[in-house]
Amino acid sequence: MRIMISLATLCLAYSATCMPALAADNTSSAISAQALDYGSNVSPLASLAGLRPVEAKHAMVVTAQHLATRIGVRILREGGNAIDAAVAIGYALAVVHPCCGNIGGGGFMVIHLADGQNRFLDFREKAPLKAYPKLFQNAQGEVVPGLSTHSYLAVGVPGTVMGLDTALARYGTMPLKTVMAPAIALARKGYILETGDAHILDGRAGDFRKYPNVAAIFLNHGRPWRAGERLRQPQLARTLERIAQGGTRAFYRGSIARAVVAASVRHHGILTLKDFADYSVVWGKPVECEYRGYTIVSDPPPSSGGTTICEILQIVKPYPLADWGYASVKSLHYLIEAERHAFADRNTYLGDPAFVHNPIRALLSPAHAVRIRAQIRPDAATPSSEVRGSLGPAEGTNTTQFSVVDANGNAVSVTYTINYLFGLGQIAGNTGFFLNNEMDDFTAKPGVPNSFGLVQGSVNQIEPGKRPLSSMSPTIVLHQGRLFMVTGSPGGSTIISTTLETILNVIDFDMNMQQAVDAPRFHEQWQPSTVMIEPGLLTPATRQALEKMGYRFTYGNAWGAAMAILANPQTGLYEGAADRRRPAALAAGY
DSSP: OOOOOOHHHHHHTTTSOOOOOOOOOSOOOSSOTTTSOOOOOOOOGGGGGGOOOEEESSOEEEESSHHHHHHHHHHHHTTOOHHHHHHHHHHHHHHHOTTTSOTTSEEEEEEEOTTSOEEEEEEOOBOOTTOOTTTTBOTTSOBOTTHHHHSGGGOOBOOHHHHHHHHHHHHOOSOHHHHHHHHHHHHHHOEEOOHHHHHHHHTTHHHHTTOHHHHHHHSBTTBOOOTTOEEOOHHHHHHHHHHHHHHHHHHHSSHHHHHHHHHHHHTTOOOOHHHHHHOOOEEEOOEEEEETTEEEEEOOTTBSHHHHHHHHHHHHTTSOHHHHOTTOHHHHHHHHHHHHHHHHHHHHHOOOTTTSOOOHHHHTSHHHHHHHHHHOOTTSOOOGGGOOOBTBSOOOOOEEEEEEEOTTSOEEEEEEEOSSTTTTSOBOTTOOSBOOOGGGGSBSSTTOOOTTOOOOOGGGBOOTTOOOOBOOOOEEEEETTEEEEEEOOOSTTHHHHHHHHHHHHHHTTOOOHHHHHHSOOEEOOSSSSSEEEOTTSOOHHHHHHHHHTTOOEEEOSOOOOOEEEEEOTTTOOEEEEEOTTSTTOEEEEO
16 A cells, blocks of 8 residues: 655646645535534645655654653553553543543543454443433423523533543553542643643633633633743642542542532533432443454544544445546535545434444445445435435434554553533533533434534434444444554544545555545535535535535535544554644654
């Protein structure tokens, strides 16, 4: 496999001569700006040719924040394995990347062990026991704007602490106090903000002013923090110290849970101490599928990510994407159509497996892919109004990604979230961490889109103790049974397309890892029927050809932030790539 992609190849991919990238227009996305943390520094297509990933011989860590990356590398150098490093990173990001990775939320972990085992850990948030299907509707059955995003009714029971601690206990080698010590020190002593850090904090500075306990930490005497200043979080340090001392019990059955429940009661929420005491994580088997000789290992429900990625790959498998080229009219047409059909199935059939049947085998079957391919017209877009979940009637964000590979070949891919940028935007008392607004991922009412524009059905309706359907897609790719890639991204519903396209960019379009994560992206999620496009993806000729086929595009800023590692079979080195859409990110190894 060729790992480099040349400028000539990129030009040929257009089926035209190289042309300047289109400027983004003012068409707004269907996804809320607070729900999707738009990135920066998108790479125009022609600029990809010279990009190179970070290389290391023994181990690699890639995260959205440079200090968290360095903590992960330190743990590995000190003899910890990939799981030890992942837990240390998870707690460190709660300090240095509080917008997105946070102990107030939940997520998924996919593990590939050096002995060949693949494991999945679900630590997704749960709905409170007092929740019910019409929680966000008024007496007339109308969805009340803001209830699922800006009120305490939006808060699901957090799962991150139990998830990280459970993974460490099962597969780690270091004590909890050891892996948490760097995060505690960062919270207590503070850290110097870089431009990327300050930019993210500024994103909700106006909301921080509404709450004195938030403003006291995340504003500097009433104004946004600036690059070069030191941010200290002593309250979060005390919370983390309690967890380091008492583990999961300290979070779910002690003063931390009591503080969150008290704040919920004061603000007309429905969280109870029983919700915290009853919370549990689930070990399971990942979703796996084959694509061109590679094995995709990703997350099953309550994530839709692995299933939807695998369904798209099964649909496009017969098409010669490599011959057609990256960002060509044919490649984009068939990939967009595959995404449209797969998202229709996602939104119709998938949900928490503790509550609904997920027809994964049927969705990933060759026969189902054949039926979908038969519906794709070679020369025209399919109107989303003509696409339905195709198995028949259904039965009964902001986010962050990090990837780790250790010297023994253990690999961990983690995506965890609090949904919006800084979640609810509120902190319970003096706990120091932002609460999630993850309940918005449920179906507030069938047919009514959520903040990510997803139109979902009753399979994902709100029920007590249920986990909302997610798009998070931490993924590991194997080749002939050996580790090949670790990847994933934030970005709500766009996580699926970002992760998918990062994989395709390497396997089909011969990009190295850095090119693959930086390349301009597209996203189609069935409803709305427009295709989201990053600046730099389409030439005028490609855009014109696709518009003649019936496609309509939404242009805006960059989204997502893939954090990926490639085990290069030719060099024997790990290639780490931190998405340039996240300026504070870092890939590092040794």
